[in-house]
Amino acid sequence: MNVEIMNCSNGHINAWVTNEEGSERWMLTGFYGQPNSSLRVESWQLLASMKPSERVGWCVMGDFNEVLTHDEKSRGKQSQEKQMVRFREALEDGGLFDLGWRDDNYTWSNNHGDDTLTKERLDRAVANLRWKEMFKEAWVEVLVARCSDHRSLLLSMNQEPAKVWRGKRLFRYEAKWSLMDDCEEVIKRAWQVRATKRASGRGLQSLLENSKGALMQWSKRIEHDRRRDLKEKTELLKKLQGNEGWHNSEEIKKVQNEIGVCLEMEDLKWSQRAKVD
Known part of the structure; x- marks a missing residue:
């Protein structure tokens, strides 16, 4: 696949992803939602402004800093209903559907060693209907949090991995x-x-x-x-x-x-x- 960066800001990176034959192209957005809940409406406005036409496949992945439902949070202060409603409306307006997950659904933890430990599903991948038609077997795996309080997401699209030619190894002092x-x-x-x-x-x-x-x-x-x-x-x-x-x-x-x-x-x-x- 070929990736071409289109534009970016503090809250997003947009790129065109084209297959090797050049016959299919779709839009990938890396997204970061405002951590301040009072400013999060700006994130949803940004998301709405990037929506492509329905004929273009669109996948959005990242840290949205919000949950969709109460069961996406374990312990801690309960999420505000109006904030979750705005998030659901933002996805609906964008024609975006949650791609789900494999393994643990929680992607963030505050890592507290006592009963104040809180876990939430803040990171996710969503896509429009056109993208889901292009990649019917796609799935999302929640990986381990190796060095961060967030767990990475791995998006698999059921594509055959490209063969990599390996030439003779050159010696370099590491x-x-x-x-x-x-x-x-x-x-x-x-x-x-x-x-x-x-x-x-x-x-x-x-x-x-x-x-x-x-x-x-x-x-x-x-x-x-x-x-x-x-x-x-x-x-x-x-x-x-x-x-x-x-x-x-x-x-x-x-x-x-x-x-x-x-x-x-x-x-x-x-x-x-x-x-x-």
Whole structure:
């Protein structure tokens, strides 16, 4: 698919999404509702202003900062009926229908470790009839909240994943390696050669090749371990958040912090590669 950004503001991002053949195009809106309830009517006005013609598929995803019904909130102060009515009217005026969810319906938590713990379904995906006709098998999965108080949404449209060509892997020293204790030891072992080879130019080239090979093997192993560790921690977090309450809030925060360390390493890797590319 090809994505072309149309316009944006503090409360939205609009984009055209076109399939690879160029035969179908639909509109995707990333949306953020006003957190201040007294200003939320501005968000609904913004949503109304972006409505395309009925012939254009339109999907809106994001944090609407409002619930549709009382059962979309657990504990805490009860949501005001007039605020929910305005939200329902905004969706109705836009011809938008809730796409539902899989797994836990709550997408936000205040993470309190006592009986003031509150959970709400603030994030959702909605779409018009044209979009639902285009993607009849679409569904929304509520993912775990790895490092945020909000849980991400994954929209699946039952599309076959595109085949990605993978060329020969180039060697680049990863900045994240310097944060790992083992990296220095790997290089030291690669440079441990007999004294008779130290002075030769060929010996130096050989040392560099040895270092590259050792780092690539080590990197492959730790990357495998990191992915396995991240997967296990994410599955654990999913179970914990599925039964979230004051009794396990501290454990949830602990696992989120551990996942955050893993993701920071990943961010550093892609940040470095973006500069190179």
